[in-house]
Amino acid sequence: MAVAHHHYELSPALMLRGNALGLSSMLIWSMAFPAADILLKSWDPMALTLFRFVLSVLFLIPIWIMIEGWQKVRSAPWLRGILIGGPTFGIAPYLLLVSQDLTSAITAAILASTLPIVSTLLEVVTGERKLRITFVLGLALSVVGAIVATGQIEAVSLGWGALAMLGSVVLFAVGSYLAVRNFPEVTPLGHTVLPLVGGLIVTATIYIGMIAYGLDVIPRHHISSTEIVWLVIYALAGLAISQLLWVAAVGQIGVALASFHINATPFYVMILMLFLGASWDWPAAIGASIVILGVVVAQLRRRGCVVQS
Structure with missing residues (x-):
């Protein structure tokens, strides 16, 4: 299928709107982390992903x-959306949960900071972005900010959890890119829903296969009202709403620039944890400031690539 490539100058208004969408997406997405920490104590990652x-x-x-x-809605390109979203968005969230389950939150946060790098390489390979010194510097600041925000700079331990997170990052970047670039005829709502339906089909298929294979993935405990609240937060804030804002941001400023905002997530998580009794985390705040600086530096040259939604 043909994918249109558009190269034109980003206006200040477009840059502001796209960055506001990216920031909002990651702020809301960060609510999924404390929710997942609580839910993973009693839920299998695949069952949680399916729900x-x-x-x-x-x-x-x-x-x-x-x-x-x-x-x-009926005339939307459902088949294309399902084919794109199934193998990308269908598997990426599960791999993210597996990584969070097998590694520490610090390791997961550092590995997630590779999303801007993967997204940038994707746009360079497809010819949609030419690397400039300001963009590379901004990218470096974004990654450094994420590392500072975690309070850790030592080498990340390798293992299945690390590989799972890297796989999740690659699939998420590719899925986001394809979802926006291949459906010029639909709005951000369509860009969000169509791939998510594909993800649902793939996740449900895998889940049914796991049950048929005899794996114990069915929740068997009593689900409390508090747990239901966390499930709703995890699903709607951590996927539905944040994904809608995310694809809108990608449509405005491209997947590479939009992905810079993920590296401020440790700061957002810290802010949320304050309401749950945690203390102020200066490394997270300083790291977020470095990420924001990286976002600004990367866009000092207003030339880029974007596909309007």
Whole structure:
């Protein structure tokens, strides 16, 4: 299928809007981390991933129909969306949970900071971005900021958890890129829903296969009202809403620049944990400041690539 490549100058308004969407996406997405920490104590990662997809899709499809009408939703490129979202968004969230389950939060945060690097390489390979010194410097500041935010600079221990996170990052970057670039005829809502439905189908298929194979992945404990609240936060904030804002940001400023914002996530998580009784974390605050500086430096030259949603 043909994918249009658009190269033109980003206006200040477009840059501001795209960065605001990226920041908001990661701020809301960060709510998933404390929720996942709590839920993983009693939920299998695949069962949790499936529930997240089901609730997100059931939440977004009615909104899409109400805003754009049934005819537009029905005529959307469902097959393309499912084929793109299935192997990318369907597997990336599960690998992220596996990584969080097998490694420390610090290791996961450092590994997640590779998303801007992967996204940049993706845009360079596809010819959508020419590297400039300001962009490379901004990228470096973004990664350094993420490392500072975790309070750790030693080498990350390798293992299945690390490989799972790297796999998640690559799939998420590729899925985000393809979702926005291959559906010029739909809005950010469509860019969000279509791949998520593909992810739901793949996740449900794997889950059913795991049950048929005899694996114990069915939740068997009593689910409390508090746990239900965390499940809703994990699904709607951690996927549905944050994903909608994310694909809108990618459509405005590209997947590479949008992904810079993920490296401020440790700071957002720290802010959320303050409300749960944690103390102020200066490394997280300083790291977030470095990430923001990286975002600004990377865009000092207003020339880039973007595909309007």
